[in-house]
Amino acid sequence: MKIARLQLQDGSTCYAEPQIDGSFHKLSGELFGDFQATNEVVSGKLLAPLTPVDILCIGLNYRKHAEEGGAAIPEHPVLFMKTSTCVQNPGDPIVLPTRLKSNKVDYECELAIVIGKTCHNVSKTDALDYVLGYTCANDVSARDWQKNGGGGQWCRGKTFATFCPLGPYLVTTDEISNPNVLSIKTVLNGEVMQDWNTDDMIFDVPTLIEFLSGSTVLAPGTVILTGTPHGVGFARDPQVFLKNGDVVDIQIEGIGTLTNPVVDEA
Secondary structure, three states, X not given: OEEEEEEOOOOOEEEEEEOOOOOEEEEEEOOOOOEEEEEEEEOOEEEOOOOOOEEEEEEOOEHHHHHHOOOOOOOOOEEEEEOHHHEEOOOOOEEEOOOOOOOOEEOOEXXXXXXXXXXXXXXXXXXXXXXXXXXXXXXXXXXXXXXXXXXXXXXXXXXXXXXXXXXXXXXXOOOOOOOOOOEEEEEXXXXXXXXXXXHHEOOOHHHHHHHHOOOOEEOOOEEEEOOOOOOOHHHOOOOOOOOOOOEEEEEEOOOEEEEEEEEEOO
């Protein structure tokens, strides 16, 4: 099932199932329980599929991306975090920071995992049983702050407001049985910048869940960003960074297209 989250005209939110004709049918029930389809047509603003309780991110998880940056293949998954307050909705802008100014804001298409039930010391064999579904993510990154302004930590360059667009839909595991066979792309102003497949992950989805849940509790609503393939802006010659007026599309097979314009911070 594809699940959308909508903000209705009265300000309330609801979950809905997108239809072939572009309309939405309201879903009754709970995101982490059971949904029942209805025939009630609803309309509203498309929101990120959820507000994560935590956002765990994996760096250097595609072989070709590690190669383009001249990085060694990691022995264990490289973990950093984003704040839940940097989530952005489909269609809303990625805001380039000016207060803590960055001239090197980069795109990163990523497959995002949404954990559906409490996950603790889970094995690879059972890992996918704890997944509610998947969505598209853009791990927007201010490379100057990431590399030089964070005291050796990546979080400063990764957690500016709007730096984690999610969407357009949450797609449940009955539609994506194997998350490591999906095409994944970034399209910037109509030009394909990243075009690869999730089968190039160094640590596949079950391995990531096993590692992240080791001696650690992942609550329902935890979002895991699984890394980006090669083709990022900082590794290009000449380098390509986001600028005011750009439009970024993140496309993942079986999920859809996450689109965000880019603007300067007021």
